[in-house]
Every structure is written in C-alpha cells, then in structure tokens.
Amino acid sequence: MAIDIKKFVIRFIEEARDHINRLNDGLSTLESGSGDAEVINTIFRSAHTIKGSSRMLKLVTITETAHKLEDVMGGLRDGSLQFSPTLGQLLYRAVDALSGLVDTLAENNDVTALPAPDDILCAALTQACAGQLSQLPSTPDAVTPAVNEPNQANSAVDKPNQPIPPHIPAILPAQTKPAPPPPLGEPKLKTAETVRVRLSKLDELIKLMGEVVSSHARMRQRLLDIGGIERDLSENAGPDAASHLHQFAQLLKDDVQAQEALMDELHDKTLLMRMLPLSIVFEPAARMVRELARSLGKQVECAVIGTEIELDRQMIDKLADPIIHLIRNAIDHGLETPETRLAAGKPAQGKLTLSARQDGSWVVIDVSDDGGGIPLAAVREKAVKKGMISAEKGAALSDQEAIDLIFLPGFSTNSIITDMSGRGVGMDVVKQAILDDLQGVVNVETRLGAGTTFSLRLPLSLAVMRVLLVEVDGLPFGFTAQYVGELLRLPSSAMLTVAERNAVIIRNEFVPVVPLSELLRIPAHLNSAVDSANRSKNDLGMLLLVLRVRNEKIAVQVDELLDERDMVIKPLPEHMRRLPLVSGVVTTGKNELVSVLHAPALLEMARRARTQAVRVEAASHTEESHYRVLVVDDSLNTREIEKDVLEAYGYHVTLAEDGLDGLRKAMDGDFDAVLTDVEMPNMDGFTLTARLRQEEKYRSKPIIIITSREKEEDKRRGVQVGADAYIVKGDFDQSGLVDTLRALLG
Amino acid sequence: MSETTLDQVLSQRREARQDIVNVDEPAVKLVIFALGDQYFAFHGERIREILAQADVFFVPGSPASLEGVINVRGDIESVIRPHEMLHLPESTASRTSSILLGHGGGMSSGIRVDRMVDVVDLPQSSIQPPPATLPEHMRALVLGVLKFQEQPVAVLDLDKMFSDYARGLG
Numbered sequence: 003m004a005i006d007i008k009k010f011v012i013r014f015i016e017e018a019r020d021h022i023n024r025l026n027d028g029l030s031t032l033e034s035g036s037g038d039a040e041v042i043n044t045i046f047r048s049a050h051t052i053k054g055s056s057r058m059l060k061l062v063t064i065t066e067t068a069h070k071l072e073d074v075m076g077g078l079r080d081g082s083l084q085f086s087p088t089l090g091q092l093l094y095r096a097v098d099a100l101s102g103l104v105d106t107l108a109e110n111n112d113v114t115a116l117p118a119p120d121d122i123l124c125a126a127l128t129q130a131c132a133g134q135l136s137q138l139p140s141t142p143d144a145v146t147p148a149v150n151e152p153n154q155a156n157s158a159v160d161k162p163n164q165p166i167p168p169h170i171p172a173i174l175p176a177q178t179k180p181a182p183p184p185p186l187g188e189p190k191l192k193t194a195e196t197v198r199v200r201l202s203k204l205d206e207l208i209k210l211m212g213e214v215v216s217s218h219a220r221m222r223q224r225l226l227d228i229g230g231i232e233r234d235l236s237e238n239a240g241p242d243a244a245s246h247l248h249q250f251a252q253l254l255k256d257d258v259q260a261q262e263a264l265m266d267e268l269h270d271k272t273l274l275m276r277m278l279p280l281s282i283v284f285e286p287a288a289r290m291v292r293e294l295a296r297s298l299g300k301q302v303e304c305a306v307i308g309t310e311i312e313l314d315r316q317m318i319d320k321l322a323d324p325i326i327h328l329i330r331n332a333i334d335h336g337l338e339t340p341e342t343r344l345a346a347g348k349p350a351q352g353k354l355t356l357s358a359r360q361d362g363s364w365v366v367i368d369v370s371d372d373g374g375g376i377p378l379a380a381v382r383e384k385a386v387k388k389g390m391i392s393a394e395k396g397a398a399l400s401d402q403e404a405i406d407l408i409f410l411p412g413f414s415t416n417s418i419i420t421d422m423s424g425r426g427v428g429m430d431v432v433k434q435a436i437l438d439d440l441q442g443v444v445n446v447e448t449r450l451g452a453g454t455t456f457s458l459r460l461p462l463s464l465a466v467m468r469v470l471l472v473e474v475d476g477l478p479f480g481f482t483a484q485y486v487g488e489l490l491r492l493p494s495s496a497m498l499t500v501a502e503r504n505a506v507i508i509r510n511e512f513v514p515v516v517p518l519s520e521l522l523r524i525p526a527h528l529n530s531a532v533d534s535a536n537r538s539k540n541d542l543g544m545l546l547l548v549l550r551v552r553n554e555k556i557a558v559q560v561d562e563l564l565d566e567r568d569m570v571i572k573p574l575p576e577h578m579r580r581l582p583l584v585s586g587v588v589t590t591g592k593n594e595l596v597s598v599l600h601a602p603a604l605l606e607m608a609r610r611a612r613t614q615a616v617r618v619e620a621a622s623h624t625e626e627s628h629y630r631v632l633v634v635d636d637s638l639n640t641r642e643i644e645k646d647v648l649e650a651y652g653y654h655v656t657l658a659e660d661g662l663d664g665l666r667k668a669m670d671g672d673f674d675a676v677l678t679d680v681e682m683p684n685m686d687g688f689t690l691t692a693r694l695r696q697e698e699k700y701r702s703k704p705i706i707i708i709t710s711r712e713k714e715e716d717k718r719r720g721v722q723v724g725a726d727a728y729i730v731k732g733d734f735d736q737s738g739l740v741d742t743l744r745a746l747l748g
Numbered sequence: 749m750s751e752t753t754l755d756q757v758l759s760q761r762r763e764a765r766q767d768i769v770n771v772d773e774p775a776v777k778l779v780i781f782a783l784g785d786q787y788f789a790f791h792g793e794r795i796r797e798i799l800a801q802a803d804v805f806f807v808p809g810s811p812a813s814l815e816g817v818i819n820v821r822g823d824i825e826s827v828i829r830p831h832e833m834l835h836l837p838e839s840t841a842s843r844t845s846s847i848l849l850g851h852g853g854g855m856s857s858g859i860r861v862d863r864m865v866d867v868v869d870l871p872q873s874s875i876q877p878p879p880a881t882l883p884e885h886m887r888a889l890v891l892g893v894l895k896f897q898e899q900p901v902a903v904l905d906l907d908k909m910f911s912d913y914a915r916g917l918g
Contacts, residue, residue, distance in 0.1 A: 271853075469749040477806060522808040574817070575826050578857045583809030587817060587824050595805040595819050603809075 009368035010286050010298060012307075014055055017322070018064070018104045021048040026096045027070075035092045039079070043411070046075040047431055052100065054326045058290040059113060064103050066119040070127035071096045087536055089459040092130055099123055121619040141263035161263055200314070203277055211272045212570040218588050219567070225368060228254065237513075249297050278318045280358050282308035283325055290326070291354055296334045299341050301351040302333060307357030311365055313462060320439045321367075321460075324432040328369040328456050329354070331429070332737065336373035346451060350370070364484060365462055370455035376448040378404045378440050385413065400657060402553055402638060405446045409433040436460070441467070443551070452491050459484060469588055471564040472547060474518045477565055478596045480588050481573070485601035487550040489563060502611055505741065506557060510681060510710040512644075513548060516608050522599075524585070539551055549601045553638040556605050565590070571598055582606075612646070612734055630654045630672070634664030634690065635679040635708075644677060644708070644739075651740050661685025665693055675743060676700070680709040680716070688723045694725040708739075774872040776893075781861040781867055783836050787901040788861075789894075794906040797849040798864060803825075804847075811843055813913075815860055816848065823840060824850065827858040828913060833837060853910030870894065875903060 028045035029327075053068035074093065077083035099120055140423045164375045228251045236244035252416040255425045295302035303620060313321070321613050337352035344350050376402055385407045386396040393650075395541040399407075411430040442460035461467055461484065468483035496506050498514060502517040546557040571586040573579065631653045635641045638659075645655045656671065658664035662684040668676060676694060680687040687707055706727040707720045714734060720728040727742050753790055763897040764770075777792025782813075804827050815827040831838050839862050847858040875892040882890060891903045 090869065140865075287889055447807070477809070524806070524808065572824050575824060575855070575857065577809070577857070578810065578814070580807050581807065584807055587805075592818065594803070595824065597807050597818050715758070 004452055010059055010203065010282075011107065013106055013282070013322075014061070015108045017055060017319075018100070020054050020103065021052050022097060022101045024048045025100075025645065026094075027095065029093055029504065030091060033087070042075060042079050046072060046079055049075055050431075051323055051326075052638045055322065057293075058286045058326065060293075061103075061107070061113060061116060061730055063116045063119045064100060064107075066124060067103065069095060070131070071100070073131045074127055077133075079573065083131070083133060085686065089130060092126055095294055096123060096127060103464060110747075111633055125399050163354075164498050169496065170678075184496060190419050201276075211269050211416050215269055215568070216570050218258075218262060219569075219590065220593065221261075225251070225255055225258055239580070256400060261493070265524045268335060273314065274312075275702065276315045277312035278315050279309060280313060280318070280365075282318055284309045284356050284358075287325055287329055291329055291333065294330065295337075295352075298333060299339060300333065300337055302337055303351050303353050305355045306352065311358045311360055313365060317440060317460060317462075320435055324435045324458070325356075325367075325369065327429070327432050332371040332373065332454070336371040336375075338374050342374075360462075360580070361459075365460050367458040367460065368455055369458075370453060372453040375450040375454055376408065377406060378448075380708075385410070400638075400642070401659065405448065408446075409444075413419075432456075434731060441482070443483070445553070451663075464471040467569065468566070469569040469571070469598060470547070470566045471588075471590065472560040473517070473562040473564050474522070474560050475524050476561075477524060478590065478594065479518070479522070480569075480596050481549070482585070483566075485549050485551060487548040489545070489547050491543045491545050497544070505639075505643055505648065507710060508548065508557070510640075511555070512553045512640040514612070514639065515544070515546065515557045515559055516611075518560050521607055521611075523606055549604065551602045551605050553741035554605060555639050556608050558604065590627060610697075620686055628654070629674040629743075630656065630745070632656050632658060632664060632668055632671070632673040632676045633678075634661065634682070634687065636660050636675065636682040637679070640679065647739060648743075653743075661687060661690040664690050668694055669697070672699065673703065674747060675706065677706045677708055680707060680720075688719060691720070691725050692723040704743070705740060706739075706746070763812060772905050773874050775869045776875070777869050778901075778903065780865040780896055781846070781848065782863040782865055783831060783834065784839055785786070786836070787865060787896065787899045788834075789896075789903045790848065791891075791903070792867065794852050795848050795850050796843065796856075798851065798867075799847040799858070800849050800864075802858075812914075815849050818858055820849065825856065825858050827860055829860045830909065833909060833913070834889070835883070850906050852907040853912075853914065855910050855914050857910065857913075865896070868896070870896075877897050878902075 024049050025045055028041050028048070031041050032045075034383065036708045049068050049072040053072055054063050056064035056068060072092065074089070074096075078085055082088070093397070103116060109112070177384065228247070232244055232247050232251055235247055284306050290307050291302055325695040329411075332354055336352065338346070338348075340350035343352065355368065355370045355371045357370075358365055360366075381404050382396045382399060385391050385404075386393050390407070390410055390413070409429050409432070413429065422484055428682075433444060436444050436458055440458075440460050442458055445459065447456040447457070448454040469479050469480045470486055470489070471480050472482060473479075490508070497504050498506065498512075505512045506515055544559050545562065546558050548555055548557045569588040571588055573586055574581070574584060578584075583600055584597045585600040586598045588598055590596055631648055633641055633642065633644045633648070633655055635658075636659055641657045641659070645657060646656045656667060656673070658667045660682040661678070664676070664678060665685065676691075678687040678690055685693075688707065691705050691707065694705060705724065706729060707725045708729045709716070710730065717728045726746050727740065729739060778789040779792055779795045779798070780787060780789045782788070782834065799820070802818045802820075804818055806816045807814065807826075810816075813829050815829050815833045817824050817826055829838070830836075830845070844863045846861055848861060848862045849858050850856065875894045877892055878887065878890045879893065886902070888903055889908055891905050892902050
C-alpha cells in the first residue's frame, strides 16, 4: 500500500502543537499550585497521545521524549511522585524539547531529519520518575542541543546564534521562540483544482446554512397555517371565496418545496466540503498495527475495509485518538502470542479488522480482533481490587456492566506496564471522545477465546442530526436518531406485568415499557389540558418508541409522533450542560424550543426506578429459597427481566447469553433448574436442552423452554428433546413462571 | 433680528446644559423590580435586556428554580426563578411578570421577576450599606439598600447569585 506520509506528518504537526499548548497550560496550572487530578490527567493524556501518534509515523525521538514525560506524569497521577518546582522545570524542558522537535519537523517536512533523542533530558526524566530529582546542568546549549541545533534555520528570524542572555532563567530555554510559519502547503498540490479555505470560514458558512435550514422549517409551518385558513374560509364563506386562496396556497407550496429541494442540495454540498475519507485515519493505523505487532512478537494481519467512506473533517480529527487506542489495546491485550494461539487451536497469525460501513446517515466503525476476548472475571476482580466497586457489587454485575468497567478512568487489566498500553489511559479517553466529542455510541462485544469487537456508531456530521419529535402530555420532546430503534403501535393488551413493571414482547425479546411522562416528571401545571385527549388515544393502543443504548432497550410510551427531520441541535447554556437528561435544544417550525432527550440518561433513570421496585417486591416475598437457576437468553432485556422476576422470589440467578455459553456455565456450575430461549446464536435452546439431558447431573433437573414460538410442533419438539415445561412468551406472566418452577422443583 | 434671537436662545440653552453637567456626583444605574411585595434592584451594567413577553420552554430534569429556556434571537438562554434563593414564597405567574437578561459570575441567564418597577439613575450616595438586621441568607447577596418611592430596595449582587446558582447545579 503506497502511502503519502507527508499528509500525515502535517496532520501530526497540527495535532502535536495543539497538545503541546495543552501541556504548557497544564504545567503552568500545576506550577501555580491550583492543579488537581484532572489537570494531571489532561497532561498525561496529551503526552500519551503525542507518543501514540508519533509512533505511527516512526518519529522515534518524539515518541521517546513524550514517553518519558508520560512516565513522570503517571507517577504524579498515582501519587508516587509529588509535584515540585524543580520537577516543574524539568517537565517544562521536556515540553520545550517536544515543541522544538515538532518545529523541526514542520520546517523540514521530513521524518528523517529529526535528531536523536536528548539523552541527558531523557535520563533526567527517568531519574525523576524514580523519585530522584537531579538539577540539570543549566547551560541550555548543553541540555538541549537536539532542540537548538536544528532550529538554527528558524532562528534566522530571531537573531541567529546570539547567546542567551544570562538573566533569562536557563531552565526555560527556547520557549518563547515564535512558531515557524506554517508549512507552505504541499508543493505537489495541483493549484488549478483546489483552493485552500480557512476552516473557520467554512464553519461560518455551515453555521449560516444551519440557520437557513432552521428558518425554512418556519416556512413549512406557514404552509400548514395557510391550509388552516383556507379550510376556515371555505367553511365560513363558501368554496368560491376560498378558491383564490387555494390557488395561492398551492403555488406557495410548490415554491416552498422547490426551494427546499435546492436548499437541501446546497446544504449537502456545503457539508461535503468538509468531508474527508476515512483512509486518513485507517491507513496509518494499519501500518501501526504491523509495527506494534512486530515489536511485541505477535503475528497480526490487518484488514482494512471501507476507507473510501467520508466523514466530516471535525469527526476525522477527533476519531484518530480513539482508533489508535483501540488498536493498541487489541494488539497488546486482545491478540495472543503465536504460541498461545496455536495451543488454543487457532492459526498463529492473529487478525485485526478495521472496517467502516455506512448505515443511513450513520457510519459504523468496527475494530475487531480474533484474540482472547476480554477476561471479564479478571475485569471484575481488578475493579474490586482497585476499590472502584465493592466485592458484592462486582459479583452481581452482568457481563455487560462488567464490560463497562473497562471504560473507567485509571482502569487497566494488564499488570505489566508496556509502552504500548496497559496504563489504563486508553479506554476512558475512547469513551469520552466518542460519546461527548463525536455524539456517537460505543458497543463492545466480546467472547472469551474468540475475540473482541468495538463498534463505534457515529453520525456523519456534527452540524445536523436526525431528530424525532414526539409529544407527551401536550409537550414536544426530541430524540436523536442514533438511539431510536423503532417506533411502533401495540394494543394495550400486549402489555405484560413482569416483576412489578410493564414490558412488551418485540420479536422474541422482553422490552420494559415506561411512560415518558413518568420519567420526565413533567410539572402538573404544564399538562392540565390533555388528559381526556390522552385517554381517547389509548383506544388506538400504545405508541412506543424503542430506545437502544448498546445492547439495552427500553420502550418509552409517548402520545404522538410529531416530526422526523434533520435538525440543527443547539447547545444549552453553559451552566445547564450538567443536566443529564437533555443534550440540546432544537427549534421547531412554530419557533418553539424543544429539549432533545439523552437516551442513556433515560435508561439509567428507568433502571434506578426498577431496582427500587424490585427491592420492594423482594422484601414482600420473604420466603427464601436456595435454588440456583441458570437463565439462557440472547436478549439482554429478557435475561434481565427473568432475573428480576426470579430474584424477587429469592432464587439465585446466573445469566448466559447463548446456548454455548449456557452449556459452559451449566457444566462449570451446579444448577437446580435451567430456563432457556430457543432462538439463539451458536447453539439454540433445543440443542442445549438435548445436550444437557445427556449429562449425568442434568438428567433429571427441570429445564424450562421460554420462547415466542407458539406452534404446536415446536412444543412437541421441546418435549422431545427433554424439556419439562414450555412457556410461550406471549402468555408469560410472572406468577406462571414462578409457579411452574416451584412445581418442578417441588 | 430673528437671527439674534436664535443665537440668544441657543446660547441660553448651552448655558442651561452646562449647568446640569456641572452637578457632578457619581451616579449608578439601577434596575428596580418587585418579587412579591418586596423591592429589589440589580446594577444596570449587569442587565442586558428586559423582556416583557417571552415564551418559556420547560426543560425536563431541571431543578424547580429553573423555569426553562427562552429563545433570544437564536440564542438559548435559561430563566431562573430567584425566589428560592432569597427565601421568598413562590409567586404564581402573572401578566405583569418580566424576564431580566443578566450576565455575571461567569454565566448569563434570564431572571424571572414578578414586576418591573423602574430603571433609574441615582446618585451613588443614596445607597446605604446593608443594615445589620438583614437576615443571614440575604447578607451575602445584598450590596446595599436605598429608599425608592418610599419603599426599601435591596441592591442584589448578581455575580454572587449566579456563581452560587451555577455551583448549585453542578
């Protein structure tokens, strides 16, 4: 693969300067004594990122220096080092060295032009890391020859070779040197075909476009208004009088629609101007894979798919860091050594796939490896050991929640620190970048021994998002489309009551139902007028909006769907951004402001409400049983609901996510009963039942099949393979399940 | 003849204006408003705008003291009800209520007041230091007091109110 390294170098320079500014800011905050853990974290992360991206470009000197700096910051972060002015000077000098190196790079635009690392500085940093602060020899020439030497070309601007006056503190050499002029563009650029435009100008244009789109929505509202006037007029003054208005309304409608088409095209074209192909991130990443693998003694093949997909430049910029972190983690933690792989019956060469695909106005980027998977048991243990959660809580976490632990700051399962990863800096950065900066969603799938996939689901652009507007209690609310699974209307009779809460079955899966009005706690004085209207609507059934956050789903009951459109999301005022429920505001055609709800926060609220309900429930069923039950279902929601029901009645529940997982857990443990779904990946419920029946310890244990398959032949098949009971989800209610279980367990 | 008269008139005017300018005492601009039956004021330079009519939109998950958000020519601003902070009973919405757009303490927001009273320029000297009898919760927020239309008016520290409020939300 021929890669033009120059364009990456230019990007690296921009990025590194950004981080160097952050480093300088952070250090001066620390120096002023007002630095807290977050400041240290920021410095640490910046150093970490510079290290990572310079490694991709083989900028050894920069990598080395940034690595040392990161080491020291790591010490400060975990408290093994204390900040002191002397240490601060040393750190400043390291940052200056970095900045000098980046400047050299910017001037020559040549990777090979970098000098060797400054041994004295590196040695001092290493010592500092070990807690021994030594005063550096204070003549700047002796300390930073690597930095100053290549700068001479540049210093033609600021009085060449003049000795630094003695009254300038020697500990801050070369810091105030002006940044060299920006690289003069790539000489090979075909000037006839491209124009360079400042990003800020482009942004202004796009912002203006956003305003035009917003104001056009008002035009559409005017159309509706005029339709209303027309109806009124024809009722009151007869159709003749209205005919002129009707003609006018038709013409206006045509105009608005024509303009809308033009405007949409203009808007798309404007956004396209900022689009860049993903290859900018993927190609250097693929190269990094090979190098990292080699240095770790692993064999890795890297496949890259979908590099032609284009994303907003803003997104591309923010995407590089998370992708690097994920790749590094995959190679360092995920993929095993050739020996381990061969022993496990896998080919010696591991595979890492970087793939992107477009999904509507979203792009899904998968970083997957066929390595050992995330050892969830070790993750739990580590989180407990680090004091992040209590031991009981650790044991009670579902697999999904355990996966979430890896996103906590300071978490890392690898006990040996390598220079690739293992410092626990990566995953919290990844999560923060994707959720907050990119407005996306992270999904992790992992199977022990088979590998891990990180899926990043991202909008194509941050300027405009697809928003669904719904009405509840007469008030409009918005949802960004990335969290909306589907919208469907079900008869009220479809509602089941399971463990003190409502749920419906959607395609073989229990989905809890919560009225949105209940979650939002709308003040009474705002929703007075609509009670009766609501009730009449109930006859049509329930309108459910299914929200999906990672593998979890929840259906919120709403009154009406109002609109679905691309809208410009405006941020809330600064001081309101900590409100978890609302992620922004959109303006409707009627010039109303509508809160855009943050689905993960809604799910969190629903979960909290549920836990309380279950606790109350559990308290009311004091009869303790010590039966252990294994629940096998591929749907997270269904598993959780069945678990809630059973735990409420005092059963001890273990969850498995497919037949194979169920079989493994059944063999490892000793369960008094097994509940299983039928349709599952890897191994279905019938096969699982049949397999368990062959085992001595499960020959006579109750096995219950719970499924949405209602057909008689399925039931027969269930009995054939040896199930004791067959419960159809449609007529599932909690006492039925518990009664069946109780009857079978005796 | 007439020209002379005009000149005379103009010069008289000029003198008259000079007389006014000569009264030279530092003045402060105050925005005086009522919450319930009590009068309060903010310094004029802290208030950007007074909105008599504005649709306020509810934001779920916000505290009761945050009434909602308004659209001020494309910018989203919050509307705060100051009653709780000043330990005053919640008043019901009425037609006389207005929203003051204020900025200070690192944030900007609308403030719901029950009634606008006046915007006045007063000599600095008319503001007295806050009396010692002021209740505890008010002492930190009140910069001074004055009499206006025979009513006591407490001049409030908007910077302090806003920074306290923002901290409360965090």
